[in-house]
Amino acid sequence: MKIMTEKLAAGLNYCIAGGLCTGGLVDWFRHVDWNQVAVIGGFILGLITYLTQTYFDWRRTKAYEKGVSAGIITEPPVKRRLFRKEAE
Numbered sequence: 001m002k003i004m005t006e007k008l009a010a011g012l013n014y015c016i017a018g019g020l021c022t023g024g025l026v027d028w029f030r031h032v033d034w035n036q037v038a039v040i041g042g043f044i045l046g047l048i049t050y051l052t053q054t055y056f057d058w059r060r061t062k063a064y065e066k067g068v069s070a071g072i073i074t075e076p077p078v079k080r081r082l083f084r085k086e087a088e
Contacts, residue, residue: 067073 064073
């Protein structure tokens, strides 16, 4: 079995480069303040939630306006709630 030196050298080079990159990432993660990551992640998650809710409200309003202009719908759509209020 003949070993090709170029392939062996290239494989060894890739392994060393991968090890150095992994070591750099591990060192970077070691110095990260996870409290700041949690706070920033919470703000980002809240913003994404707000934008998603706004988008679907906009779609609901657009569909309602389309239905009213076509004469299909006469009353506004009921917004869904997690807990239903009892009739007073």
